[in-house]
Amino acid sequence: MFMADFDIGQIGKLIQIAMAPAFLLLATGNILQMFANRLARVVDRERVQMAEFHRTQGEAHIRVVNELRILDRRADIVNKAILMGTLSAITVGVVIASIFVLSLTGYRFGQIVAGGFILAMAFLIAGLVLFVLEIRMAMHTIRIEERLLKLDGE
Incomplete structure (x- = not known):
C-alpha cells in the first residue's frame, strides 16, 4: 500500500495513533527544561x-574544595539525566515518524513502534532516576x- 492508496480517513487514524507519542514528546520537553534549570542552579553554585x-x-x-567536588558530581549526574531525556525525545520522534513512514509504505509497524516506545520510556525513566539521585545528593550535602x-x- 502506497500513499496514493490512502484516503483522508486512514491518514486521520494515523494522526490519532501518533498523538499519544506526541504528548509524551511534549512532556519530555518539559522534563528536559526542569533538568536544565537544575543544572543551571548547580553551575551557579559552582561559580x-x-x-x-x-x-x-x-x-x-x-x-x-569538598563542596566543589560534590557540585562537580551533581553536574555530571544532571548532564547524564539530560542525555537520557534527550535520547527519549529523539526516540519518540523516531516512533512518530515511523508510524507514518511504515504505514504509508505498507509495512506492519506494531512491533517497531512498541519497541521504540519501550526504549523511549526506558531512557526517560533512567533520566528521572538520575534526577532523583542528584536531588538526594543535594539534600544530603545541605x-x-x-x-x-x-x-x-x-
Missing part, C-alpha cells in the same frame, strides 16, 4: 564556590547546624 576557592585557607578552603535551628533562650 560562587570557585570564587571562594581563591579567597579561603585552612578549614574554610577544605570545605570549599545539613543545617542544630544550633541554627534554635531560637535564643531555647
Whole structure:
C-alpha cells in the first residue's frame, strides 16, 4: 500500500495513533527544561564556590574544595539525566515518524513502534532516576547546624 492508496480517513487514524507519542514528546520537553534549570542552579553554585576557592585557607578552603567536588558530581549526574531525556525525545520522534513512514509504505509497524516506545520510556525513566539521585545528593550535602535551628533562650 502506497500513499496514493490512502484516503483522508486512514491518514486521520494515523494522526490519532501518533498523538499519544506526541504528548509524551511534549512532556519530555518539559522534563528536559526542569533538568536544565537544575543544572543551571548547580553551575551557579559552582561559580560562587570557585570564587571562594581563591579567597579561603585552612578549614574554610577544605570545605570549599569538598563542596566543589560534590557540585562537580551533581553536574555530571544532571548532564547524564539530560542525555537520557534527550535520547527519549529523539526516540519518540523516531516512533512518530515511523508510524507514518511504515504505514504509508505498507509495512506492519506494531512491533517497531512498541519497541521504540519501550526504549523511549526506558531512557526517560533512567533520566528521572538520575534526577532523583542528584536531588538526594543535594539534600544530603545541605545539613543545617542544630544550633541554627534554635531560637535564643531555647
